Structures are given as C-alpha cells and as structure tokens.
Amino acid sequence: MSLNRKDFLKKAFKTGLLLFGGSSLFEVVAAGELVKQKGPEAARSIQWAMLVDIPRCLEAGECVDCIAACDRTHNVPHIANKKHEIKWIWKEKYENSFPEQTYEYIREDIGKGEVMMLCNHCGDPPCVRVCPTHATWRRKDGIVMMDMHRCIGCRYCMAACPYGSRSFNWSDPRKFIPEKAINPGYPTRTKGVVEKCSFCNERIDIGLIPACVEACREKALVFGDINDPGSNVRKLLQKRFAIRRKPSLGTEPHVYYMI
Amino acid sequence: MFEKALRGGIKYWSAVLVLALVILVGFIFYLNQLHEGLAVTGMSRDVSWGFYIAQFTFFVGVAASAVTVVLPYYLHDYKVFSRITILGEFLAISSVIVCLTFIFVDMGMPFRLFNVFLHPAPSSPMFWDTVVLSGYLILNLLIGWVTLGAERKKTAPPSWIRPFIYLSIPWAISIHTVTAFIYAGLPGRHLWLSAIIAARFLASAFASGPALLVLFCLFMERYTGFKPGRGPVKALLVIVTYAFSANIFFILLELFTTFYSGIPAATHPLVYLFMGLHGFKELVPVMWVSVVLAIISLILLLVPSFRERTFFSIFAAVGVILSIWIDKGFGFVPAGFIPNPMNRITEYSPTMTELTISAGVFAIGLLILLVLYKIAISVREEV
Numbered sequence A: 001m002s003l004n005r006k007d008f009l010k011k012a013f014k015t016g017l018l019l020f021g022g023s024s025l026f027e028v029v030a031a032g033e034l035v036k037q038k039g040p041e042a043a044r045s046i047q048w049a050m051l052v053d054i055p056r057c058l059e060a061g062e063c064v065d066c067i068a069a070c071d072r073t074h075n076v077p078h079i080a081n082k083k084h085e086i087k088w089i090w091k092e093k094y095e096n097s098f099p100e101q102t103y104e105y106i107r108e109d110i111g112k113g114e115v116m117m118l119c120n121h122c123g124d125p126p127c128v129r130v131c132p133t134h135a136t137w138r139r140k141d142g143i144v145m146m147d148m149h150r151c152i153g154c155r156y157c158m159a160a161c162p163y164g165s166r167s168f169n170w171s172d173p174r175k176f177i178p179e180k181a182i183n184p185g186y187p188t189r190t191k192g193v194v195e196k197c198s199f200c201n202e203r204i205d206i207g208l209i210p211a212c213v214e215a216c217r218e219k220a221l222v223f224g225d226i227n228d229p230g231s232n233v234r235k236l237l238q239k240r241f242a243i244r245r246k247p248s249l250g251t252e253p254h255v256y257y258m259i
Numbered sequence B: 001m002f003e004k005a006l007r008g009g010i011k012y013w014s015a016v017l018v019l020a021l022v023i024l025v026g027f028i029f030y031l032n033q034l035h036e037g038l039a040v041t042g043m044s045r046d047v048s049w050g051f052y053i054a055q056f057t058f059f060v061g062v063a064a065s066a067v068t069v070v071l072p073y074y075l076h077d078y079k080v081f082s083r084i085t086i087l088g089e090f091l092a093i094s095s096v097i098v099c100l101t102f103i104f105v106d107m108g109m110p111f112r113l114f115n116v117f118l119h120p121a122p123s124s125p126m127f128w129d130t131v132v133l134s135g136y137l138i139l140n141l142l143i144g145w146v147t148l149g150a151e152r153k154k155t156a157p158p159s160w161i162r163p164f165i166y167l168s169i170p171w172a173i174s175i176h177t178v179t180a181f182i183y184a185g186l187p188g189r190h191l192w193l194s195a196i197i198a199a200r201f202l203a204s205a206f207a208s209g210p211a212l213l214v215l216f217c218l219f220m221e222r223y224t225g226f227k228p229g230r231g232p233v234k235a236l237l238v239i240v241t242y243a244f245s246a247n248i249f250f251i252l253l254e255l256f257t258t259f260y261s262g263i264p265a266a267t268h269p270l271v272y273l274f275m276g277l278h279g280f281k282e283l284v285p286v287m288w289v290s291v292v293l294a295i296i297s298l299i300l301l302l303v304p305s306f307r308e309r310t311f312f313s314i315f316a317a318v319g320v321i322l323s324i325w326i327d328k329g330f331g332f333v334p335a336g337f338i339p340n341p342m343n344r345i346t347e348y349s350p351t352m353t354e355l356t357i358s359a360g361v362f363a364i365g366l367l368i369l370l371v372l373y374k375i376a377i378s379v380r381e382e383v
Helices: A005-035 A039-045 A054-060 A065-072 A126-128 A154-158 A211-215 A232-241 B002-006 B010-036 B051-064 B067-076 B085-106 B125-152 B159-186 B198-225 B230-261 B264-274 B283-304 B310-335 B354-383
Strands: A049-051 A089-093 A114-118 A136-138 A143-146 A221-225 A255-257
Touching: A005 B085, A039 B283, A049 A054, A049 A114, A049 B310, A054 A114, A065 A089, A065 A211, A065 B002, A089 B159, A089 B230, A089 B264, A126 A154, A126 B264, A136 B010, A136 B159, A154 B354, A211 A232, A221 A255, A221 B310, A232 A255, A232 B051, B010 B283, B010 B354, B051 B085, B051 B125, B051 B159, B051 B310, B051 B354, B067 B085, B067 B230, B085 B198, B085 B354, B125 B354, B159 B198, B198 B354, B230 B264, B230 B283, B283 B310
Parallel strands: A049 A255
Antiparallel strands: A049 A221, A089 A114, A136 A143
8 A cells, every 4th residue: 555645644634633633532421330321521521639637547547459459450560679669659747748737736537637638630731831741730620630741751740749749760660679569450550650540441431440448448538520510529529628838839739638 | 273282292192182081971871871871970859950050051151251352352343362262262162162072971861962952942041042052153163263363374354254253252242141051040949049140140151150260361372382371371360350250249239139138048059058958068168269259359359559469460360260169160059949849958069970970971071172272373374
C-alpha cells in the first residue's frame, strides 16, 4: 500500500479524531457506575474527593489495611532507607500533618494521634503548574495524574508540592518488591521517575472505588463526587466538621479530614 | 580561529590533560549514577534537590554576570572594558554549558530531556529556563565569535551584530530572573517564597561574576602575553563592591521581614541555616564561614587603600566568590526543603559520587573556558 503525503495526513487526522473521541467516551461510560449515568456534561464537572474520618481511623489503632491494599494494588515498593521511601498513602502524626492547626493543650487522642496522608488531588495543583513536560496533569474529574513514561525526573513537582505527597524512584523499585507480590495488573515503575497516589484512576475508570477506601473496614475513608450535592461526601460534610491541609495556600485540596 | 586552541605550550597542554582526566573520572562516576539511579547521591524524598541544582543556580549567575562588562562597554562606550568584554562573554558561554550539564546530570531520566521541547509547558519556569539559557548560549557564541574575529582582522565588528549585543543585555537579566522564579513561586517553601530572590540572585551574580573576571585578569597579567592592565581590574572591583553591598542589603531585608513578622514556618529554614533547628545543624558552620568571608571581603572592597592593592583585591575577590557560592551553591537549595512539608527534618550532604560528578562538570566548564581564553589571548598577542 502506498500513501502520499496528503492521504497520510488525512488518515492521521481521522485516527486522531477517533482516538480523542474514543477516550472521552470511555471516561464517560466508565465513570458512569459512580455518578449514576448523568450524561457527558455531568461527567465533565465531577470532582472526586476523599473524606478521612480521623476519630474512626484512630479507633482502629495500628490498622494499616488501606496502606497494604494500596501498596499491593499499585506495586508500591517497601524501601527500608527512609530517604528513598515511596509513599502513596501513609500515616503521619496529626501535629505534623496540620502544623498550623495544633497547640500545646490539644485533645490528646487526636493531637497525638496519626492520620492518613495521601495526594490531595488539588483543584489548583502547584505540581501541575511547574511540570516542564505536562507529565503530571489534572483530569477533568479532578484526579491529578502522573505519566511515568513522560516524566524526565527533574523533581520540580516534589519541590512544588506543599504536602510532601510525591516520591521519586531514587533506584530501581522492582528490587524492593518480592516477585510473588507483584500485581501484574498494574505497571511497576522504573528508576528516575516521580510517582504518587492516583486516587486509583484505573479503578474509577471501571466503576470501582479506590483500593484504600474499599479495604477500610472501619469505613473511615469515604470517596465520592464533591460536585454532586446528593453524594455521600457532600452529605457527610454537612454533618461533620472537616478541615483540610494548608488551605491558606489556595491549592484547593480535595482530601478532607473530619474531626 | 579555532586553530589557535591547538597550538600551545607545555603548560597549556598539561592543563588540558588534567581537565580531561577529571572529566573522564566524573564521567565514569556518572555512568554508575546512570546505572544505579540517583540513589548514589545524598538527595532524598525530603531534600529532592541538592548539590547539582545548587551549582546550576550559582553558574546561571556567573553566566548572567557577563552583562557587567558588556553593558558598560557597549551601552556607555566605557573603553576600559574594550579588551576584557570578550572574557566576560566567553565566561558566559562556559558557564551556560556548566548549567545545562548540571541539569542533565540531575535528571532521573536524562535521555527524555527533550520532552521539554516536545511537550512544551509555558506554565513552568523550568521550561522557560531551558529556553532562555539555550538562547543566551547562542547569543554569546555568536557575539563572542564575531567580535573576536573582527578584532583579529583589525576591523570594527560588523554593524549587524549590534542588535544581538543589545539583546544580550536584557537576556542576561532574564536567565537569572527565570532561575529565581523556579524557586520563588512555590507555595509552602518559605525560604524561596520571596519576591527578593530574583534581585538577590542578580546582585550576587553581579558580584561573583566580575570577581571571577578580576582573578582571570590578574592571572593573565602575570602568566600570559595578554596584559589587561590595572584599569579593568579596578573598574571590575568597583562593580563587585556595589553589587556585593546590594546583595548583603537584600539578605538583611529578607532577615528583617522573616524575623520581625515572626511567622514560624518562614523563620525555620533561616534558623536551620544559621543556628540549627531541633538539633539539626549540619550547615551552620559553613554558613558562618560565608558570613565571616562576606564581612571581611566587604571591608576590603569598601576601603580604597585595600581595594587598590593586588594582594587584598585577590583576597576580596576569592572571599566574595566563596561567600556567595556557599550561600547560593550550598545552603539555599537544600535549606528550602528544611523542614519538609510535614515539619520534619532530613538533612542533606552531597556524597563522594555527587562531588566527583560535579568536579567533572566543573572541569568541562574550565576546559571550555581554557580553550576559549586561549583563542582570545592568542588573537590579542597577535594583534
């Protein structure tokens, strides 16, 4: 088959249209499960958000089910050297998570307790602003994504993230995942790229909730569309008082912490 | 003109050889880093930029400082600089190459670096930095080569080069401003989140760059056939004095705003640098070396009877360069990450691998500088 330049361009254009149309169609259908089929316009205004019920999480004590589920699902390596850790969802002391919302005589259970940390999937993410290659970007449904195939490993996003939510692969992460533990359904990463929590975009796209939320037996993690007034997250926010990390920075974090 | 770089004495060739060896050793260590990943450096999840990016920052300043000789000569027809302007331009060329190489060795995925041009992101200062740095390199290569070529033929530089020279002046300012913007626009990094960073960068650049030129001029005066004379050195030292004073003034402004307002998160990195924070004080001694050097150098520069003596001017120039290098090339970058967003402290110090690779990059810069200066000097000796 021979192609002249004009034909090639035509075909390339059509294929492009198909791919572009196809991908948005996929997003609408796939996210449908969670948003109860509200049509393409509604899909565009989805904003996924997570609520962390701090007291309920604390009741579970040493439980790390959510972390284990996430690490297993996403092949997150366990690296002993703290300096090279990869963390998607992890526990951090309240006073370290909310340094500006703590004081000496704070209620002990919360003030000295630990809370879950993960990417805030900001409405105005500084990491996306600074990325020199669009390797990290914000999806229409608010998920801040990472393209590990485009990332050049400059780590500017890590400097920009005011939440410490990003990890860099200082060495080959595969060395730190036991062969048996590898989930073949999710790609492992290479050295030299940045990664972080993806709100389980791969699960959301097929109508599932994030792995950490699913794994939490205490139901201390709640996930939903915060733009939908009827959603579970919106209803809970009307009942419970919640705070966000570093709201003064204007990043519009979408992880809420219920006190 | 390049043939001049191929004819030299034993000293020239042994310098070339030594630098080539250092580059080779650095390259071997770089291959190891490429193989193992950046885990061979001292950087961490918390301090994710270190020595490489700090050197990049310092050398953007050296590159930008060419403007301190270009501007007086071309805009004000300041004849004293007529014979050393080329030294400034060539210093800019080698510095920009050092900067770009430091960016390259800092990348986790260096072979994807061209993604910056393949998927340009105008919202990122880093994208703009690669644009302005490449542009600045091209401008200086063009200007340096054309003006030196004209000098060799004992003619005036062609008039078409003028617009490029004028363009190179604001362009020099732009490279360091954009470099400052890499830091100064990040929410939550309090040491960096300050409008004075770009001004501080420029002031320190216009002190450290000419100070380097002073050393080069004095070196050439003594060891080569090209004698710049006392005039340019004297004028350069005046520039160093003003710029260095401005730099210290800007730092004091920063200290006032930070400590008088007393906002804890803003004070932490500076307390860490100069006093230590929660028992972590790795950088404190070296930061005080920077302060002491700054004070001594400033006194030597301000008092004319010191400034005009070669011995003291060498001391002052070295002091200024070291003091600024510690501030910009050592403290500023890691301290921006301390404490981390979780208010925890992870300290940073470069590893041997990191330092060896950096030595290799310095050697690349020095080799380029040596070759370019050799050409310039040979042309001068001929004319």
